[in-house]
Amino acid sequence: MAQRVADSERGARRIRAPRFAMALPAWIWFVFFFTLPVLWIVYYSFGYKPDIFHPIATDKLSFDTYHEAFSSTFLHVFSQTLQISILGTALCFLIGFPFAYWLATRVAPRWRGLLLGLVVVPFFVNFLVRTIGWFILLSPNGPVSSLLQRSGIRSEPLHLLETRGAVQLGVVYNYLALMILPLFVTLDRLDPAMREASKDLGASRWKTFRQVTLPLSAPGIVAGLLLVFIPLTGDYITALVLGGAKGNMAGVMVASQFTIAQNWALGAAQAVILIAMIMGTVAVFAVIALAIRTIARANRKITLPPIVEETA
Amino acid sequence: MSALEEPAKRRRRDLVDVTLRVWGIVVYAFLFLPILVIVAYSFNNGRAMLVWSGIGLDGYRTGITDPTIQDAVKTSIVAASGTALIATVLGSFAGIALARRKGKWTVLFLALVFLILVTPEIVDAIALLIWYVRIGGPFGPNATIPAVSYGMLRLWAGHSLFATAVVTLIVRARLLGLEETLEEAAADLYAPPARRFRQITLPLMFPAVLAGALLAFALSLDDTIISSFVSVAGASPWPVYVFSAVRNVLRPEIASVSTLLLMLTLIAIASVALVLRRTGQSGRDVAKTMTVGG
Amino acid sequence: MSEPDEGLRILASPESAQRISRRAFMSGSVVVAVAGGSILLSACSSSSSAAGAASSGAASPTLEDQLAFLHWAAYDDPKLFKKFTQEFGPATSIDTYASNEEAITKLVAAAGSSGYDIVVPTGPYIPQMVANNLLQELDLSKIPNFKNLETVFANQPWDPGNKHSVCKDWGTVGWIVDKSQISRPINTWNDFIDVAMNEASGNFSLLDAQNEVMGVYFWANGIDWTTTDQADLDAYEAWTLQMAPHVKKFESYPGYQFASGNYALSHVWNGDARQGFNSFKDPSRYSWGMGAPKTELWMDNWTIVQGAPHPEAAYAFINFILDPANSLQDLAFHGYNTGITGVKEAAQAAGYPFLDMIFFSDAQLATMQAQEINAAFDREVQIFLKMKAAAGG
Numbered sequence: 001m002a003q004r005v006a007d008s009e010r011g012a013r014r015i016r017a018p019r020f021a022m023a024l025p026a027w028i029w030f031v032f033f034f035t036l037p038v039l040w041i042v043y044y045s046f047g048y049k050p051d052i053f054h055p056i057a058t059d060k061l062s063f064d065t066y067h068e069a070f071s072s073t074f075l076h077v078f079s080q081t082l083q084i085s086i087l088g089t090a091l092c093f094l095i096g097f098p099f100a101y102w103l104a105t106r107v108a109p110r111w112r113g114l115l116l117g118l119v120v121v122p123f124f125v126n127f128l129v130r131t132i133g134w135f136i137l138l139s140p141n142g143p144v145s146s147l148l149q150r151s152g153i154r155s156e157p158l159h160l161l162e163t164r165g166a167v168q169l170g171v172v173y174n175y176l177a178l179m180i181l182p183l184f185v186t187l188d189r190l191d192p193a194m195r196e197a198s199k200d201l202g203a204s205r206w207k208t209f210r211q212v213t214l215p216l217s218a219p220g221i222v223a224g225l226l227l228v229f230i231p232l233t234g235d236y237i238t239a240l241v242l243g244g245a246k247g248n249m250a251g252v253m254v255a256s257q258f259t260i261a262q263n264w265a266l267g268a269a270q271a272v273i274l275i276a277m278i279m280g281t282v283a284v285f286a287v288i289a290l291a292i293r294t295i296a297r298a299n300r301k302i303t304l305p306p307i308v309e310e311t312a
Numbered sequence: 313m314s315a316l317e318e319p320a321k322r323r324r325r326d327l328v329d330v331t332l333r334v335w336g337i338v339v340y341a342f343l344f345l346p347i348l349v350i351v352a353y354s355f356n357n358g359r360a361m362l363v364w365s366g367i368g369l370d371g372y373r374t375g376i377t378d379p380t381i382q383d384a385v386k387t388s389i390v391a392a393s394g395t396a397l398i399a400t401v402l403g404s405f406a407g408i409a410l411a412r413r414k415g416k417w418t419v420l421f422l423a424l425v426f427l428i429l430v431t432p433e434i435v436d437a438i439a440l441l442i443w444y445v446r447i448g449g450p451f452g453p454n455a456t457i458p459a460v461s462y463g464m465l466r467l468w469a470g471h472s473l474f475a476t477a478v479v480t481l482i483v484r485a486r487l488l489g490l491e492e493t494l495e496e497a498a499a500d501l502y503a504p505p506a507r508r509f510r511q512i513t514l515p516l517m518f519p520a521v522l523a524g525a526l527l528a529f530a531l532s533l534d535d536t537i538i539s540s541f542v543s544v545a546g547a548s549p550w551p552v553y554v555f556s557a558v559r560n561v562l563r564p565e566i567a568s569v570s571t572l573l574l575m576l577t578l579i580a581i582a583s584v585a586l587v588l589r590r591t592g593q594s595g596r597d598v599a600k601t602m603t604v605g606g
Numbered sequence: 607m608s609e610p611d612e613g614l615r616i617l618a619s620p621e622s623a624q625r626i627s628r629r630a631f632m633s634g635s636v637v638v639a640v641a642g643g644s645i646l647l648s649a650c651s652s653s654s655s656a657a658g659a660a661s662s663g664a665a666s667p668t669l670e671d672q673l674a675f676l677h678w679a680a681y682d683d684p685k686l687f688k689k690f691t692q693e694f695g696p697a698t699s700i701d702t703y704a705s706n707e708e709a710i711t712k713l714v715a716a717a718g719s720s721g722y723d724i725v726v727p728t729g730p731y732i733p734q735m736v737a738n739n740l741l742q743e744l745d746l747s748k749i750p751n752f753k754n755l756e757t758v759f760a761n762q763p764w765d766p767g768n769k770h771s772v773c774k775d776w777g778t779v780g781w782i783v784d785k786s787q788i789s790r791p792i793n794t795w796n797d798f799i800d801v802a803m804n805e806a807s808g809n810f811s812l813l814d815a816q817n818e819v820m821g822v823y824f825w826a827n828g829i830d831w832t833t834t835d836q837a838d839l840d841a842y843e844a845w846t847l848q849m850a851p852h853v854k855k856f857e858s859y860p861g862y863q864f865a866s867g868n869y870a871l872s873h874v875w876n877g878d879a880r881q882g883f884n885s886f887k888d889p890s891r892y893s894w895g896m897g898a899p900k901t902e903l904w905m906d907n908w909t910i911v912q913g914a915p916h917p918e919a920a921y922a923f924i925n926f927i928l929d930p931a932n933s934l935q936d937l938a939f940h941g942y943n944t945g946i947t948g949v950k951e952a953a954q955a956a957g958y959p960f961l962d963m964i965f966f967s968d969a970q971l972a973t974m975q976a977q978e979i980n981a982a983f984d985r986e987v988q989i990f991l992k993m994k995a996a997a998g999g
Binding site for chain 2: 019020021022023025026027029030031033034035036037038040041044095096098099101102103106107117118119121122124125126127128129130131132133134135136137139141142143173176177205226227230231233234235236237240241251254255258264267268271274275278
């Protein structure tokens with residue numbers, strides 16, 4: 001019956017809109033305000049800076065700017081950025097996973113929505129203002145420093161601000177919610193019956209966790225890792241506010257080519273390198289993860305013994 | 313859903329349970345610590361936010377009366393409203409198409425959406441800055457659209473990128489989670505497509521659209537990097553004001569206005585959650601929809 | 607939630623069977639629409655209407671209703687802006703930068719579309735800005751108060767005849783030291799560098815401006831900082847890479863931050879240092895030192911941006927700020943010598959504190975040098991950015 005209706009509709013309308021018609025406006029919007037500008041940046045990365053007051057010239061395209069971008073001091077910033085972001089992502093996971101697990105399995109269902117909302121509330125405060133909150137907390141005359149000094153743990157003011165450590169702390173804080181949310185969603189969807197069955201079959205809690213819960217929550221873990229790692233690597237504000245000279249990150253470096261040096265070619269080249277670095281790291285870890293999965297699967301393979309026919 | 317939940321019998325609270333609960337509390341404390349600091353320092357009666365000089369409402373008074381701050385907040389709200397509108401319209405239709413009209417194009421479009429979500433904001437910001445200067449037109453000072461400043465157009469276009477991507481995914485996720493059976497039934501009952509859309513599809517995806525609009529609004533309010541790069545005189549939103557204050561002198565009114573904005577955002581979310589509750593969503597569904605998980 | 611109809615139950619799974627209630631949908635949309643509409647409506651009434659209505663009889667009928675500044679931070683008394691709006695009408699807005707390079711980048715990137723009216727560049731940058739069509743020529747007849755400026759501060763080598771700029775104020779650079787952390791006296795730039803690399807290592811700041819950092823090295827080593835000799839620049843670059851690991855932050859406004867104990871030593875402009883001193887609970891704990899044996903003489907200037915949307919308001923403001931009473935009030939706020947005739951005596955008469963940080967003796971003036979933008983500029987900027995990159999980790 002549905003087919004007959006559809007047929008009659010098709011007959012009534014001569015022209016059928018293409019399937020993606022409704023997505024077309026969004027598509028055009030994205031292409032015009034995202035794809036084209038970013039491609040333009042890539043185009044600029046092959047240009048050069050002609051003189052003091054002109055930021056870019058593209059009459060001669062070359063890889064020269066990339067040579068400059070690959071200088072050792074700039075590369076050092078990229079490597080430091082990668083260190084901060086990998087460690088930061090790992091910390092977000094280590095902090096966020098137990099939390100999401102607790103929320104999804106140990107909290108009564110009727111409270112889960114509210115508690116999840118509570119996690120998100122701090123993130124409705126402006127990103128910059130949150131970071132300023134840490135700026136106050138970590139400043140040498142601030143609350144944390146005074147507390148540490150008064151309780152005798154430290155003898156002099158806290159010098160955490162304007163260091164790499166402050167940036168590390170700041171980025172973990174700022175991106176933690178992006179780890180917790182997908183993890184919670186996946187863990188929440190997990191059927192508790194699976195864990196119960198595993199326990200019924202005699203597996204210890206740790207084994208259940210390792211072989212049932214963890215693999216089943218893999219999509220959420222992957223989503224969380226990606227959602228945290230990628231923006232964190234390109235972070236600009238946390239590094240600028242908390243980092244001082246020592247907590248420099250690639251995002252700040254790229255920006256300063258545009259805000260201070262007016263060297264759009266160099267800035268564009270560094271931006272391209274940043275994007276490539278992010279994608280490259282994700283690709284490397286994807287390969288590693290696949291390798292681990294293949295090995296783990298191979299280990300868990302059960303070879304059934306051949307069936308021995310009983311001669312009656 | 314509830315059939316397989318653990319029965320409400322008394323469970324021995326063992327070490328793992330206790331540790332997990334303690335961890336939960338620790339994480340909440342960690343998450344709220346800087347927020348509480350900001351709220352506390354909003355009552356600082358001094359000139360500089362970092363130097364405590366007594367409790368008072370000076371920060372609030374200055375924050376509410378200072379014309380520069382008023383301008384900045386107004387700009388932010390107008391930018392956020394426009395962004396929410398654009399993102400909701402574009403994203404909802406894209407989400408419907410992705411969920412109901414799947415095809416070979418789906419992968420390509422989703423890849424684009426994914427790219428937008430993961431590109432570092434600094435790259436977006438400088439790309440848009442260069443792009444706006446390059447194309448000029450409505451984004452330049454010889455603006456062709458009356459009554460809307462070209463600075464505001466820049467903000468709307470810039471903020472709506474990420475927001476549209478997010479709304480697309482929310483609406484798509486919502487529609488994917490609902491079977492098409494209701495819409496097919498309506499088709500069986502000879503309802504024309506437009507009517508089907510208006511009376512079945514739209515109400516079904518309403519929670520997602522509403523959540524998406526709210527999220528787009530909040531994302532635009534929060535946008536700092538793109539705003540600080542593309543904004544022009546007279547169209548500087550609030551985060552840009554805070555940004556320049558960070559780079560010279562922080563004053564308590566920043567904390568005060570931030571606290572007020574947080575209150576406003578929370579009220580908005582609460583009202584949206586209330587509306588969603590009335591359409592029959594459970595609390596958990598509401599939370600999940602609004603956190604893109606639904 | 608009431609029991610759904612039996613008919614619907616077959617088609618819709620329990621999770622999705624919700625109240626597809628028209629009323630709920632409509633009420634929700636109405637709330638959103640009303641909220642959105644009211645916000646947009648209130649936003650459409652422009653913010654300038656409030657300020658414009660407050661104009662007094664002195665308001666010129668041709669003044670625009672806005673005035674947009676691209677400005678340094680904390681550089682003018684906010685009360686003066688309010689006074690200007692009350693007396694003349696235009697509402698003021700300020701966007702800030704921390705170095706001249708930043709300001710120029712913003713203007714160049716906007717390619718005439720920035721929307722700013724007034725920018726405040728330091729003198730030596732002006733010729734290039736003019737050559738690249740970033741600044742308007744000034745019609746001095748619209749600034750009658752120009753005569754209040756002491757003649758020695760008008761007609762500067764970078765802008766003969768004041769065709770594009772009017773002196774806002776001038777100042778110098780030096781350091782603030784927290785004496786409770788650093789006991790050694792710091793008298794010269796060499797002392798400054800030595801302390802920075804030793805006692806204050808990891809606890810001091812440099813100005814976030816490439817020319818200032820350059821000055822520290824060249825003055826400490828007796829080299830003319832306008833050099834374009836590549837060997838000198840190579841030596842400067844090597845020094846920056848040595849210095850980089852010791853820097854805590856590149857900070858253009860450290861004055862206030864001393865109060866929160868952020869630094870033991872800071873490279874600072876004299877007026878910002880003075881603002882810091884005004885805020886210290888115990889000023890005797892800190893000391894300000896002017897750069898020695900040589901230091902900078904910089905002059906910041908009011909200029910009107912090419913393509914400024916509100917030029918008449920800009921002229922009105924520049925004239926307003928050159929009024930002696932307003933100039934004195936501004937000086938008390940930012941702590942820089944505004945160059946208006948008689949302002950020093952007025953400040954002394956008013957008993958403002960820390961005047962030794964604003965007014966300098968002839969002997970001190972003789973040690974001050976102006977900057978020059980020359981062929982070495984691009985390289986100097988890149989050396990600075992490399993230093994910032996090297997400072998990390």
